[in-house]
Amino acid sequence: MDGAGLRAVEDAAVRQLVSDQVRSGLNAVTDGETRRAWWHLDFWDGLEGLRTVDVTDGIAFNGLSTRARSMEVIGPISFPADHAFVEDAAFVVAEAAAHGVTAKFTIPSPTVLDFRLDTERIRTEHYANRDAITDDLVTAYRDAIAALYAAGVRYLQLDDTAWAYACSDAEMMKARARGIDTDGLAARFSSVIRSVLDGRPDDLVVTTHVCRGNFRSTWIASGGYEPVAEELLGGTGYDGFFLEYDSDRAGGFEPLRFLPRGDQVVVLGLITSKSGELEDPAVIEQRIRDASQYVPLEQLALSPQCGFASTEEGNILTESEQWAKVRSVVAIADRVWGDRT
Numbered sequence: 001m002d003g004a005g006l007r008a009v010e011d012a013a014v015r016q017l018v019s020d021q022v023r024s025g026l027n028a029v030t031d032g033e034t035r036r037a038w039w040h041l042d043f044w045d046g047l048e049g050l051r052t053v054d055v056t057d058g059i060a061f062n063g064l065s066t067r068a069r070s071m072e073v074i075g076p077i078s079f080p081a082d083h084a085f086v087e088d089a090a091f092v093v094a095e096a097a098a099h100g101v102t103a104k105f106t107i108p109s110p111t112v113l114d115f116r117l118d119t120e121r122i123r124t125e126h127y128a129n130r131d132a133i134t135d136d137l138v139t140a141y142r143d144a145i146a147a148l149y150a151a152g153v154r155y156l157q158l159d160d161t162a163w164a165y166a167c168s169d170a171e172m173m174k175a176r177a178r179g180i181d182t183d184g185l186a187a188r189f190s191s192v193i194r195s196v197l198d199g200r201p202d203d204l205v206v207t208t209h210v211c212r213g214n215f216r217s218t219w220i221a222s223g224g225y226e227p228v229a230e231e232l233l234g235g236t237g238y239d240g241f242f243l244e245y246d247s248d249r250a251g252g253f254e255p256l257r258f259l260p261r262g263d264q265v266v267v268l269g270l271i272t273s274k275s276g277e278l279e280d281p282a283v284i285e286q287r288i289r290d291a292s293q294y295v296p297l298e299q300l301a302l303s304p305q306c307g308f309a310s311t312e313e314g315n316i317l318t319e320s321e322q323w324a325k326v327r328s329v330v331a332i333a334d335r336v337w338g339d340r341t
Contacts, residue, residue, distance in 0.1 A: 025330035040108035167223035207240035224251020269305030276321030
């Protein structure tokens with residue numbers, strides 16, 4: 001199949017997916033990242049100065065490992081005008097508009113690359129070390145946001161595993177073994193995010209999703225949000241935070257006390273996307289009440305804890321189980337908050 005043929009198949013899949021989301025009661029829809037093999041590598045591979053490469057080992061999850069692919073820096077990093085994600089975004093924006101709903105578009109956070117990149121993966125003399133790429137990476141992301149905005153995106157999400165790793169003693173130990181200075185890491189992350197979001201259009205909503213790993217229903221990190229909550233919730237400038245809370249690995253709701261009172265929202269990821277078993281709505285509603293001890297109810301919302309497929313391999317549940325989960329989220333949210341958009 002040539003590129004045009006593949007594009008036509010992808011277009012049809014996205015149209016169907018948007019329609020299915022609307023029928024399930026969602027007011028904000030995505031393209032499901034169905035044009036991507038990875039939630040993060042595809043975006044970075046489209047940047048100038050970066051490329052995906054085969055490596056010796058994949059990313060180790062709890063009992064499984066991804067395909068052995070990683071990123072290399074081969075020159076100055078920048079965002080090209082013809083990045084494929086711009087066309088992808090324009091397509092889902094148009095499909096959402098046809099249904100009278102909002103399109104959310106997702107890209108990986110720059111902090112993930114900042115955290116994962118080893119000095120040995122810098123294959124160019126343009127950068128002396130990991131820290132030297134930061135300014136160009138921030139500029140590339142600001143240009144990406146401008147291009148996506150021009151394509152019609154008004155709801156952008158930066159997906160992020162780095163914050164969750166910073167909550168894990170085990171992952172911080174691994175990071176130090178790689179030569180990363182973990183002291184003040186949360187402050188570094190928030191500084192990068194603020195620089196990226198500085199000057200964004202007033203009508204562009206930008207959220208983040210903090211993930212502890214999601215590959216074929218497995219995970220990587222464990223640890224509550226306390227080590228990073230003050231910087232994450234109070235120092236980044238995001239409009240909303242999608243936080244995993246589907247298991248004990250995420251800790252308690254106490255760190256939510258750092259969310260400033262106002263318009264920012266914490267979206268509680270209480271519904272797991274790692275299995276098809278439906279949660280008891282009464283249990284979920286009680287957990288929402290528990291969270292409201294630290295954040296006003298009007299600043300809370302509900303979602304699955306992560307996507308149903310962070311890579312093309314997908315999680316271990318059926319498509320019908322996935323949609324049942326989505327409908328359950330909508331039904332519970334309507335009972336707790338009423339029919340709000």
